[in-house]
Amino acid sequence: MLPNRIEGKWIETFVNLFKASEISAGESVAILSETLSRKQNVELAELALHQIGARPFHVIIPTPRQSVDVVIRSTGATDALRGQEAALQALASADVVIDMTIEMLLHTPELPRILAGGARLLSVSNEHPEVFERIRYDPRWQARVIAGAEMLAHADVMRVTSDAGTDLTVRIDGAQPIGGWGNAAPPHNVGSAPGALIAFYPNSGTVNGRVVLNRGDINLTFKRYLENPVSLTVKDDYIIEIEGDSIDAELMRSYFSAWGDREAYAISHLGWGMTPGARWDSLIMYDRADVNGAELRAFAGNFLLSTGANEAAGRHTLGHFDIPMRGCTITLDNRTVVDRGVLQAPLAY
Structure with a gap:
């Protein structure tokens, strides 16, 4: 510590x-x-x-x-x-x-x-x-986050895939992007620090597919790197199956079920990190009491999967997972914005 x-x-x-x-x-x-x-x-x-x-x-x-x-x-x-x-x-x-x-x-x-x-x-x-x-504030973040948010706002479908087996489809028409770039300078009245990211809350009934959490992805609620794959099946926003025989899968099944609340299994916000100076491997260097995980949510090119409360879909629950995933490809309609974990133009630095 x-x-x-x-x-x-x-x-x-x-x-x-x-x-x-x-x-x-x-x-x-x-x-x-x-x-x-x-x-x-x-x-x-x-x-x-x-x-x-x-x-x-x-x-x-x-x-x-x-x-x-x-x-x-x-x-x-x-x-x-x-x-x-x-x-x-x-x-x-x-x-x-x-x-x-x-x-x-x-x-x-x-x-x-x-x-x-x-x-x-x-x-x-x-x-x-x-x-x-x-993770010092970088004025370059703002323009790229705004560009990404505008791309989200004008797209109809997000698709997330990975070599590990993820294939998730999200209808995003009408969703409101949330862009953060590490400050609260006027006229933007709300900001968070450190880091920059793009996210949105999907509307009800818009998320379907399979997510494979791979070794080295980060369960930030547990402040723990996954050591073995865990497969999540998502149907109409809700995780209906959690597959895996490792301690990673057991811990997730236990925490989901502890709430006794179907809404805890639902998709919360989705997005991707935009901070080139943030490191996915930094968590291993700190005592858990020293970090809250903002750097891991924001490292460039991660796909951020979150479960739990979703105001846009009218869902409320205290159960929540934030899981930054590495090596994913994110497309908006037919345009690739993240390719196997690497930001693409015009978002790349």
Whole structure:
């Protein structure tokens, strides 16, 4: 486990992160955290904002009780603000909110109220600051992410294939792309860091086929590389069969079934990574407590398969998997955007 001290280089890292979101001198900036948030990052955020000349203040919420017996991970939807009316008002009054909650605000029902107050939001993933030092914001990300999102918006069908046996078809007409490029600079009011990716929530009844999770793909909910293939059969959005006799397959079957909820087996968001500096192999170098997995979701050319809640399809559940897959080919209609894990023009760097 890496030491939890403050390094001058990491103050500089956070200064650069916040400047990328055009946080400027005089702006009121709320640093939202939980009692169990990574205190090192919370302190770095305060020091960096002071260096910029912004006016930071803290909103610290006690980390909520576990609401169920199953371990909840990787949802992107913290419960910390539920019922916290005074905190919501304080956040909505700020110019900028730096979100340092453990699960983040990106998919919470409270986020629209914060944005309606005029604030913009930068969610900072619960990573050790060394991750932010390595995965530095790159202004080239934005144009490529926007280009990819526009390609998604104008396509009718996504197909994902791989040499391992994946063959998944998704009807994407009408789906709304979500593009993130590591900042929350105006006029884009919501961003997350570190890294860049493209994703969307498929509409109901649009996902069918077979996904073969191969050795070296990453189950981020478990923070674990797969050591053996696991095959998922998807019919009308739902995983109806999980094949494999390895511990990887057993763990997935156990976690899916633990929820007792059909919606946990459904497809959540799909997309691909757009960050050339991010490394798929970095997880092996860190203690699990040091990382939250943003780098793995964002490494260039991965196909990101997620299961669980899907607002576009009206599905809600706490069960969630994020699984970045390597070596996949992604086509939009007949245009290849990722070829066996490699970004293609105009998305390539």
